[in-house]
Amino acid sequence: MKHRPIKASILTQNLSHNLSRVKKMTNSLPTWAVVKANAYGHGLKPALTAFHDSEGVALLDMEHASLARELGWLGRILLLEGVFTENDLDDVVNFSCEIVIHHEHQVTWLIQWLGRQNSQIVTKFLADCPIWLKLNSGMNRLGFKSAQYGVSYEILKQMGCTVHHLTHFANADDPQVLPSVEDQWEIFSKATQYVEGLKSGANSAAIIGHPSTHGDMTRPGIMLYGASPSGKYDDIAHLKLKAGMNLRSEIIAFQELQAGDTVGYGSQYQAQKNTRIAVIACGYADGYPRSAPNGTPVWIGKLGNILDGQIAPLVGRVSMDMMMVDVSNIPYAQIGSPVELWGELNPIDNVAFPAKTVGYELMCGLANRVKQEIL
């Protein structure tokens, strides 16, 4: 049965290449490859294959931790938000996870839970499940302030836990905004200076731009998937990262416009002269951003060879299932011509930026109705 022609290809080798770039930039420091949000929309399975050389993977949901073990992942697993209920700790032990503790109620849960376990489980938890205590160094999202941090650390150590340390940067991709990476790293370093344990702070932006914060273990996310932490492709063009996903579709119709004709909902584009419009089988219900304005780049390939193609501008408002492109300068465009919405030929950042968002949101928003193939 034939589907609408839109398809996402997951490029396992490119994901793997991007991890090797991270390792190169960080003197082979251990990594938590961040695979939350279904590996930023790429799928946990291909991501685990691609990130085989990462010491650990970091994610959110116990269900995905369980799936990772099922898929044969023997490396470390970090639950980035820790547990959501006390009983989740049963599975933390079952799946040998490491957990973030970011709030007092999680300390309470752990104390209560350990109190209910037999010595075998307690021993296993203390041996297999290090805790990553999270400092709020200025982002004001998750984590303890410095004063409470020390208290929680002492409690956890007295319980016999292995405790490591992490924090998260609010502005690693933008040096103009405070608190700066340096401010936050200083607060983190101070709060953790007299305690044992590994230290982790660097997300992709800090891996790229702030080597002094690489610490003992980095946490690359967006760069593994070939997109820019800042949202600007130019900021990563020199890094030789490769796209993790090709989102491609086809031309399904044409319209011939005359000067003055408008296109699509809200008539947001008006032709200035005779214009040939191609209709593409891709809309916001596939995950393409409705906010993409006139001029957003779309790659139009030749029938049978997408590599032989060029960029054409989006025109009119993206609708639920379709979008329109001005192909007046692309005489080879025909019904069935292949189109790349984003990917190796058309960087996702170049679509996200004019749409006033970031590659992260587009990747994660890839719709379930888009068929995926793993390459």
Added chain:
Amino acid sequence: MKHRPIKASILTQNLSHNLSRVKKMTNSLPTWAVVKANAYGHGLKPALTAFHDSEGVALLDMEHASLARELGWLGRILLLEGVFTENDLDDVVNFSCEIVIHHEHQVTWLIQWLGRQNSQIVTKFLADCPIWLKLNSGMNRLGFKSAQYGVSYEILKQMGCTVHHLTHFANADDPQVLPSVEDQWEIFSKATQYVEGLKSGANSAAIIGHPSTHGDMTRPGIMLYGASPSGKYDDIAHLKLKAGMNLRSEIIAFQELQAGDTVGYGSQYQAQKNTRIAVIACGYADGYPRSAPNGTPVWIGKLGNILDGQIAPLVGRVSMDMMMVDVSNIPYAQIGSPVELWGELNPIDNVAFPAKTVGYELMCGLANRVKQEIL
């Protein structure tokens, strides 16, 4: 196994209620209930249950037409973009679908395909599979211009097809923009005045605002799901539509801010005084819009009774898995407090509008990782 606390509940009775509102507004005209994009994110299965009283459902993908039949749907099915390849016509007959024809290549495919079939299949196609010829009356997306329309109509009639007529409005939700509904309806009426067949033009916005365009069969979409075609809740508040989906989560952490402290990526919110911030387990990778600004409404309920609650403002940039809300005025907020991101207590339009999008995009963008329950 416990998941992150976010969950979407699909409100079948509300969807059903909304269809009855459409019927009331249109003197019980036959309807194509639009269920493309997985019923705007609500799921095909509950939608088919809810829209049992609709004469037909309209969708895009042959796979969903097949699924509808599998689920026992005996009513009409319209493929809104017709077939994507010639061979799709095999399944059109198999699943007794009606098809849009919007472009010459689809006429060619049909001629070629019919030429290859035995007389039994031809007879079945002509009896069971009416064609809805699509006129481009000014939207310049899919459809024939008036001149070509007549030609295609004659060809299809000579082949023995039953031919009906449809068009789509570009600006039914905004009377300020041209072409107007009236302009398009006039072009459509002229192009179809001497031909046989049913006529369909009215989407939700035209059902609500342009009774003269109701024609023989309406095509309600967004209003079935309880949201506004224009994106403004005030435009539909009087219609007594009900939300089709409740997206709910919980508070997972708190931060106490002092004046001057900032929150989240890009430090987009700065506290003016002591402020209590709640962290909610919902981010853009769940489908909540990253573009939602400070002040976007979030419903915070009491533990054990979400109905007893109030609106609080979003603060800081929505991140991938979390968002922050100012709960300084909500003393009952605690770890585990239920939160409605959008739904019956917090209309989806009131979230979409400040985020510069429409309810359509939010519904369709609900992420696969959000667990759904059908109520």
